[in-house]
Amino acid sequence: xxxxxxxxxxTERLATRIRPEDKQLIEQAxxxxxxxxxxxxKMRLREAALQVIDQERQIKLNAEESLKFAEALLxxxxxxxxxxxxxxxxxxxxxxxx
Numbered sequence: 001x002x003x004x005x006x007x008x009x010x011t012e013r014l015a016t017r018i019r020p021e022d023k024q025l026i027e028q029a030x031x032x033x034x035x036x037x038x039x040x041x042k043m044r045l046r047e048a049a050l051q052v053i054d055q056e057r058q059i060k061l062n063a064e065e066s067l068k069f070a071e072a073l074l075x076x077x078x079x080x081x082x083x084x085x086x087x088x089x090x091x092x093x094x095x096x097x098x
Contacts, residue, residue: 014045 030040
């Protein structure tokens, strides 16, 4: 089976100002990685962005929070408040299902 890599054109530009010592650090890291500064920055920024997004999508609970969550899931459903029931009746009377 042959796989073809599809490369999308890099059309967007990102610019930032950094301190000289940070630029030197990035240049050194890129050189040690054997890639250009541009490739290094693109690779590392993407990795950092994906890591932040992944961390924000996860819910982390300690032991006490995990126990409370499990108890809430396993508990029988509570009676709906009267105001909620009334709102549902009003909604049902106003919305036509298709």
